[in-house]
Amino acid sequence: xxxxxxxxxxxxxxxxxxxxxxxxxxxxxxxxxxxxxxxxxxxxxxxxxxxxxxxxxxxxxxxxxxxxxxxxxxxxxxxxxxxxxxxxxxxxxxxxxxxxxxxxxxxxxxxxxxxxxxxxxxxxxxxxxxxxxxxxxxxxxxxxxxxxxxxxxxxxxxxxxxxxxxxxxxxxxxxxxxxxxxxxxxxxxxxxxxxxxxxxxxxxxxxxxxxxxxxxxxxxxxxx
Amino acid sequence: xxxxxxxxxxxxxxxxxxxxxxxxxxxxxxxxxxxxxxxxxxxxxxxxxxxxxxxxxxxxxxxxxxxxxxxxxxxxxxxxxxxxxxxxxxxxxxxxxxxxxxxxxxxxxxxxxxxxxxxxxxx
Ligand SMILES: Nc1nc2c(ncn2[C@@H]2O[C@H](COP(=O)(O)OP(=O)(O)O)[C@@H](O)[C@H]2O)c(=O)[nH]1
Ligand SMILES: [Mg+2]
Ligand SMILES: [Zn+2]
Numbered sequence: 450x451x452x453x454x455x456x457x458x459x460x461x462x463x464x465x466x467x468x469x470x471x472x473x474x475x476x477x478x479x480x481x482x483x484x485x486x487x488x489x490x491x492x493x494x495x496x497x498x499x500x501x502x503x504x505x506x507x508x509x510x511x512x513x514x515x516x517x518x519x520x521x522x523x524x525x526x527x528x529x530x531x532x533x534x535x536x537x538x539x540x541x542x543x544x545x546x547x548x549x550x551x552x553x554x555x556x557x558x559x560x561x562x563x564x565x566x567x568x569x570x571x572x573x574x575x576x577x578x579x580x581x582x583x584x585x586x587x588x589x590x591x592x593x594x595x596x597x598x599x600x601x602x603x604x605x606x607x608x609x610x611x612x613x614x615x616x617x618x619x620x621x622x623x624x625x626x627x628x629x630x631x632x633x634x635x636x637x638x639x640x641x642x643x644x645x646x647x648x649x650x651x652x653x654x655x656x657x658x659x660x661x662x663x664x665x666x667x668x669x670x671x672x673x
Numbered sequence: 674x675x676x677x678x679x680x681x682x683x684x685x686x687x688x689x690x691x692x693x694x695x696x697x698x699x700x701x702x703x704x705x706x707x708x709x710x711x712x713x714x715x716x717x718x719x720x721x722x723x724x725x726x727x728x729x730x731x732x733x734x735x736x737x738x739x740x741x742x743x744x745x746x747x748x749x750x751x752x753x754x755x756x757x758x759x760x761x762x763x764x765x766x767x768x769x770x771x772x773x774x775x776x777x778x779x780x781x782x783x784x785x786x787x788x789x790x791x792x793x794x795x796x
Contacts, residue, residue: 457795459697465789467789468786470679646777
C-alpha cells in the first residue's frame, strides 16, 4: 500500500491494488492443502435446487457403506433438513448456513473444517447451495467438482448455464426415470455437455433407485 | 449474481483502510472489474453507495473501470480479445468462445479480476 499526496492540502490517494476475488482462491488453495495433509478426498457437489444433490450423496454413501469414514458439509441458505437426511446414512455431517448468500465460499468451508471431526475421515462431500451460476466463481478447495442436473429442469439447462458445466469434472444427469414424461431427450443434453466440456464424463442416473451410481463412484475415483 | 458479497467486501476493505490511515472523509474509490466476471456493475455501484450510508464514505464517488478480456485458445492457439455479446451469445455467462475457431476450450488470461485500485481521502 502506498499513500500519495494528491491535489488539495489534506487530500491523499491510498494506492491499494487489492485483488478481491483472489482472496477466495487463495483460501481455497489453503483448504485443499489441509485436505491433502489429512489424506482426505474432497468433492464439491453443485447443481440447481431440487436437482438431486442430497439424494445423490445419500445414494453414494449407501453404496459405499463406509459410514463414519465419510464427512459431509451440507450448505443451505437457512435450514438443516439436508444435514438430517444425510446423517441417517451414518456419515458425520456439518451444516453450514449461508443466510442471504447464494453460494458457499472457501472461508465458510475453512470454518466448517474446524467444526468437523476429521479423524479417520477419508472422504468429504460438500453439498453446495442450489444455484448454477455463483458456485462456479467460488472454488472451495475440493479435489473434484461434480454438477448434478436433472431432466425435470427442462431441455435447455446446459446450454443456458454453460459456465458451471465447464468447471465440472463430472456431469450427472439425474431423474432419467422421468425423461419421457418431461419430454426431454437425455442424448441431446449429453451432446450439449460434451460440446462445452468434452473431458468430463456424462453419467445418466436415477438417484432414487440407484441406477448409474456405480458409474458416478467410478468417475470420482472412489472405491467400493 | 454475488454482487452483495463483493460489495460488502469492498466496503469493509475501504472503511478499514480509511480508519487505519486516519482518513476523515472518503472522496472517491476506484475499482477495476473484468468484463468476464458475472457482476452487474450498476448493482455493485448501487450496493456500495447503500452500504456506505452513515459512514465517512457516504458521499464518495464510485469509479469503476472495466477490464477487457483476453483469452488463449487451446484449440487453435489464438491469443487476444473476444467477441461482443451480440456476436457471441455465451459471453454473457463468462463462457466466451474463440473468435477464430469457436472452441470453448480456452484459458482466460484477463477479464476475471476485481481490484480495488485506490481510495482518495481527506485526512
Ligand atoms: N423421480 C426421481 N426423483 C428424484 C430423483 N433424485 C431425486 N429425486 C427427488 O427430487 C427431489 C429433490 O431432491 P434433493 O436431493 O433434495 O435435491 P437437492 O435440492 O439438489 O438436494 C426429492 O423429492 C427427491 O426424492 C430421481 O432420480 N428420480
Ligand atoms: Mg439438498
Ligand atoms: Zn481457437
